[in-house]
Amino acid sequence: MNSATVRNLLVRGMLAGLAAGALALVVAYFLGEPNVDKAIGFEEAHAPAHEHEVELVSRGLQSTAGLATGVLIYGVAFGGIAALAYCFALGRVGHFTPRATALLLSGCALLAVYVVPFLKYPANPPAVGDPGTIGKRTTLYFLMMALSVLLAVAAALLGKRLAPRLGTWYATVVAVTAFAVVTGLAYAFLPVVNEVPSDFPATVLWRFRLSALALQVTLWAGFGLLFGELAERLLNPKSTAAVPASAVASPS
Structure with missing residues (x-):
């Protein structure tokens, strides 16, 4: 281009x-x-x-x-x-x-x-939210965003690499499943923020x-x-x- x-x-x-x-x-x-x-x-x-x-x-x-x-x-x-x-x-x-x-x-x-x-x-x-923790909450949010974007890129590359061997459909299923599993692990290990009065x-x-x-x-x-x-x-x-x-x- x-x-x-x-x-x-x-x-x-x-x-x-x-x-x-x-x-x-x-x-x-x-x-x-x-x-x-x-x-x-x-x-x-x-x-x-x-x-x-x-x-x-x-x-x-x-x-x-x-x-x-x-x-x-x-x-x-x-x-x-x-x-x-x-x-x-x-x-x-x-x-x-x-x-x-x-x-x-x-x-x-x-x-x-x-x-x-x-x-x-x-x-x-x-x-909603403690003013004293706004820096921590902002950092956690952008960390989750960065992880999500990187995992999405990795899933796309994984699907493209697997497509010649598994076919487009199964490669897509594997890539989406991998993305969901790793995202779930990130949800589980990152701190929970619950500051709603x-x-x-x-x-x-x-x-x-x-x-x-x-x-x-x-x-x-x-x-x-x-x-x-x-x-x-x-x-x-x-x-x-x-x-x-x-x-x-x-x-x-």
């Missing part, structure tokens, strides 16, 4: 990430923010009066302009990184079309980068975590679909032009 194609894919990846970020922003605002407000209300109600601090940035600004800025910048950044990963993966993960490769990469990245770490260390709203509303916690998961699913699914279409049009223009051409040629 030449540098011009990589550059074009990078630009398309960032644009697709921006569009996917806009979709995720809608999910974050309508599903996530109400639960954040409830968690903040719980935190304020249980904090001593002398511990209330003046906000440098108002809650209204945080939940609108601040949220939009953060999500959209994240979308552009992860879109660019995913596009570079796509350039490396294209043609190396099987005989898939550019569109199918984008969807496969997005699905695997969602699983490895977010879902696997999330199941061990799920997202928490305000008022006993009186914190379970419904708020559950809905917050579901909204965090929904945001990531929207972001990655939206990116996979949008970037896949853009990559297909760039790398395989004949297939995208075939449908309009056949429509014009069809008898009236």
